Amino acid sequence: MTAVAPTRAPAAGPDPRRTLRIGRLSTAYRRRQLAVPLLVLLVLVLTAAVSLGRGDYPISVLDVLRVLVGAGDDTQRFIVLELRAPRTTVAVLVGTALGLSGALIQTFARNPLASPDVLGVTGGAAVGAVAVIVLGGATTAGRLLGGLGLAAAALAGGLLMALLVFGLAWNQGLDGYRLVLVGIGLSAMALAVVRYLLTRSTIQDAAVANVWITGSLNGRGWDQALPLAVALLVLLPVSLALSRVLGALQFGDDTARGLGVRVPLAQAVTVVVAVALAAFAVSAAGPVQFVALVVPQIAVRLTGGSRPPLLAAGLLGALLVVASDLVARTVLPESFPVGVVTSVVGAPYLLWLLVRGRRLATL
Amino acid sequence: MRLAADGVRLAYGDKVVVSDLDLQLTDGSFTAIVGPNGCGKSTLLRALGRLLRPTAGAVLLDGRAITSTPTKEVAKVLGLLPQTPLAPEGLTVADLVARGRHPHQSWLRQWSSDDEAVVTEALTWTDMVELADSPVDALSGGQRQRAWISMALAQGTDLLLLDEPTTYLDLAHQVDVLELVGRLHTERGRTVVVVLHDLNLAARYAERLVAMKDGVLVASGTPEEVLTEQLLAEVFELEARVVPDPVTGTPMVVPVRRLRRRPG
Numbered sequence: 001m002t003a004v005a006p007t008r009a010p011a012a013g014p015d016p017r018r019t020l021r022i023g024r025l026s027t028a029y030r031r032r033q034l035a036v037p038l039l040v041l042l043v044l045v046l047t048a049a050v051s052l053g054r055g056d057y058p059i060s061v062l063d064v065l066r067v068l069v070g071a072g073d074d075t076q077r078f079i080v081l082e083l084r085a086p087r088t089t090v091a092v093l094v095g096t097a098l099g100l101s102g103a104l105i106q107t108f109a110r111n112p113l114a115s116p117d118v119l120g121v122t123g124g125a126a127v128g129a130v131a132v133i134v135l136g137g138a139t140t141a142g143r144l145l146g147g148l149g150l151a152a153a154a155l156a157g158g159l160l161m162a163l164l165v166f167g168l169a170w171n172q173g174l175d176g177y178r179l180v181l182v183g184i185g186l187s188a189m190a191l192a193v194v195r196y197l198l199t200r201s202t203i204q205d206a207a208v209a210n211v212w213i214t215g216s217l218n219g220r221g222w223d224q225a226l227p228l229a230v231a232l233l234v235l236l237p238v239s240l241a242l243s244r245v246l247g248a249l250q251f252g253d254d255t256a257r258g259l260g261v262r263v264p265l266a267q268a269v270t271v272v273v274a275v276a277l278a279a280f281a282v283s284a285a286g287p288v289q290f291v292a293l294v295v296p297q298i299a300v301r302l303t304g305g306s307r308p309p310l311l312a313a314g315l316l317g318a319l320l321v322v323a324s325d326l327v328a329r330t331v332l333p334e335s336f337p338v339g340v341v342t343s344v345v346g347a348p349y350l351l352w353l354l355v356r357g358r359r360l361a362t363l
Numbered sequence: 364m365r366l367a368a369d370g371v372r373l374a375y376g377d378k379v380v381v382s383d384l385d386l387q388l389t390d391g392s393f394t395a396i397v398g399p400n401g402c403g404k405s406t407l408l409r410a411l412g413r414l415l416r417p418t419a420g421a422v423l424l425d426g427r428a429i430t431s432t433p434t435k436e437v438a439k440v441l442g443l444l445p446q447t448p449l450a451p452e453g454l455t456v457a458d459l460v461a462r463g464r465h466p467h468q469s470w471l472r473q474w475s476s477d478d479e480a481v482v483t484e485a486l487t488w489t490d491m492v493e494l495a496d497s498p499v500d501a502l503s504g505g506q507r508q509r510a511w512i513s514m515a516l517a518q519g520t521d522l523l524l525l526d527e528p529t530t531y532l533d534l535a536h537q538v539d540v541l542e543l544v545g546r547l548h549t550e551r552g553r554t555v556v557v558v559l560h561d562l563n564l565a566a567r568y569a570e571r572l573v574a575m576k577d578g579v580l581v582a583s584g585t586p587e588e589v590l591t592e593q594l595l596a597e598v599f600e601l602e603a604r605v606v607p608d609p610v611t612g613t614p615m616v617v618p619v620r621r622l623r624r625r626p627g
Contacts, residue, residue: 016496017457019474028461028474110451244473248465254414254445259518260438260466306454 015304033312036303040315047319048092051326052084086221090284091325091338092318093228094217095291097281099317100239102292103299103308104274107246108267109176115293116278118183119271122287123190124161125279126213128153129286130194133209134201150212151224151283158279161190166271173253173264174271215288215339217325224284231280238273239310246270250307289339291317294346301353320346365390365522365554366411366441370420373406373578380406381578383420390521393548393555395569397562397589399599403578404558405446405526411556412443412524424522438466442520444511446527450499456510457495460485463517482517489513489543505536512543516551523547525557529564537561541568566590566613574598590614596622 015030046061049068053059059067059076066072067080098116105114116122132153165186169179194213198206211218245266248259257263278292295317296308302316303309324341332341366388373381381403388394388411396404409415410422413429422429429437442463450459463485464478486492489509494502499510508528515523525544529537545568547553559565565572566586574582574589576598582589595603600622608615 017461019479021474021476025471026473026475026478110449241470244465244468244470248462250451251462252445252449254409254412254443255448257414257434258412258438258441258443258445259462260435262434300453304453306451306458 030304032303033305033309036299036309037312037315040312040319044092044315044319044322047323047326048088051088051091051322051329052080054326054330055079055084086225087217088322088325089222089225090220090228091217091321093225093232094281094285094288095295095316095318095321096236096314097228097232097277097317098288098291098321099295099299099313099315100236100310101274101277101281102317103296103310103313104239104242104246104270104277105292106296107250107307108174108270108274109180110250111176111180112297113293114176114180116274116282117187117287117293118180119275119278120161120165120183120186120190121158121275121278122282123187123194124164125154125158125282125287126194127161127190127197128155128157129212129283130197130209131157133212134197134205151227154286155227155279155283158282159275161186162275162279174267179271211337212286214337215286215342216337217285217321217328218337220285228280228284231276235273235277236314238269239277239314242266242270242273243310246307286337286339288321288342290343290346291320294350295320298346298350298353364388364423365425366556367423368407368411368420369423371407371410371417371422372419373403373410373415374418375406379418379578381410384578384580386411386573386580386583388522388554388556391548391552391554392571393545393557393569394571394573395557395559395565396573396575397559397565398575398581402575402598404575406578407575408443408524408526408556408558412441413437414443435466438518438520440520441522441524442515442518443524444515444526444528446530448511450507452498452500454499455496456491456499456502456513457482457486459499459510460491460495460513460517463514463519466518481519485513485517488516503536504532505539508532508536508540509543512540512547516547520553522554522556525555527558527560529559529561537564544568562590562616563608563613566615567608567611586614590616 015032017028017030020027020029049061049064053061053064057079059080063072063076064080067077101116105116105119106112129150132150165179165183169182171178198209201209245261248256248261249266253263296313299313299316300308303312320342321338324345325338327345328336328338328341364387368384368386371381371384372379384407396407398404406415410417413422413434416430424432424437424441460482464482467478486495489512491509491513494506499507502510528540528544532540541564544555544557548555569586571584572586572589573580574594581598582594590605592603592605595601595616602619602622604617604619605614606617
């Protein structure tokens, strides 16, 4: 009799559950769930260092790292910390927030195609921002508001729109499918408003608005980084605390309730956190394309498992935006919006992972 | 009395599905709820599992209204298996069964040695150890149902509600799943309530049958008491002969033909 090899799917792989117990504390993990975020963090630091070194006055990676740990000469310190760090910081924060937001929404909606875009955040933020850009230039008061309040208008627009989407989708709880459909409908309406505003605008305003809609880090600094940093300081721990409940929530509602999860509460908190993260990120840099959609899927393929890992998704989001900004600033012509590059870099990588996964599965 | 429905009315929106229903389930019993499609049996099971809040009356778990008991407390006593439970892509059997420990865990205590022992035991008892690292979505229908039952076992609840656990399974796997559920009852002393379509299997495995029609409880008792030719005509509009099952001696329904639908 011939021995038949056990047909185990590759997803299982040689990465068993490990256990960590210290006193009353206990948790289970897989090696890749720890290794992937650490590796991504390392690559992120190196990429950020390269990015901080590039520009009119090039500085070597080693010198940048020296500055970052508090050494280096005054000129280098000024260029890295005063001139370049603000923009890179915004890139890191925006990427982290979008990656996290996407992971939360995709887990909640049980749909890998869900992203803050479909919850109306992006559409609402675009209406707010484009309205300020287009209508703001017309009056003096508007010009003042435009200078100070572009981010605020985008934030308000994104949050208001998400609130409207919730209000229309809420039906004794949140159904992911219904939420996504309502979000798509309202986003289409928001897009129509944006298009209308653009037709009413001057060519200069339209160009500015278009760059904002694509997502750009040009001219971003501490003013944009600070509110986003504060938001992340609050929302990142909340996201990570949600992780355990998300594990049960990714089953159907009935199963989750059977396991003792207060489903409507857990869903509401998840979506509110995800929307807030996305709204702050979008208000800082515009709707940087594709990060929230693609990064969670890349993360889950790297770590394995059944849902996007939150920490890895946040770190990968930061890496994607920082790397795309590096490409946008160095390879491409000046002031190229980073949102174009994130799509160009992120999409082929996801496709490669998908194709490779399929080959593995059929082997 | 572990679980009881006390004059419950159940409705989806304005549509009343079950009205003024009383049902008592004693500790350690094995009850099957039967009835034609749309009779409200799954709706009743959902209410018993606190997935649906009665618009009148109450479901009592150990004498206390289930809807006013913290859901996590309920989850330590009562487990449920929905009709077609969703397992996310890529989730392994071991992960699924481990999730059954959710109500016993907390932020600090995410994976205690108790959890590990219970999950290992549940996998062994349901004969799923060899498939522990397989993704749930790669399993056959019968294996998948075993995995979910294993998860319910790991939850460690005295009561277990199952909504048509044999749907989409061939006869061999239907028997396999019901054997497993039967062993949960006989060997592990679980109180089991199961919604079933197959009357012969229900009569074979359950101690007690509850027959429903149009949201009303029509009959309740041992399989012999409930599965009569008269009741089959009344509840299922089916002309049938009831003979003793040659294997177990429990009543076996042999259909003759569908009775003509009454006007209206």
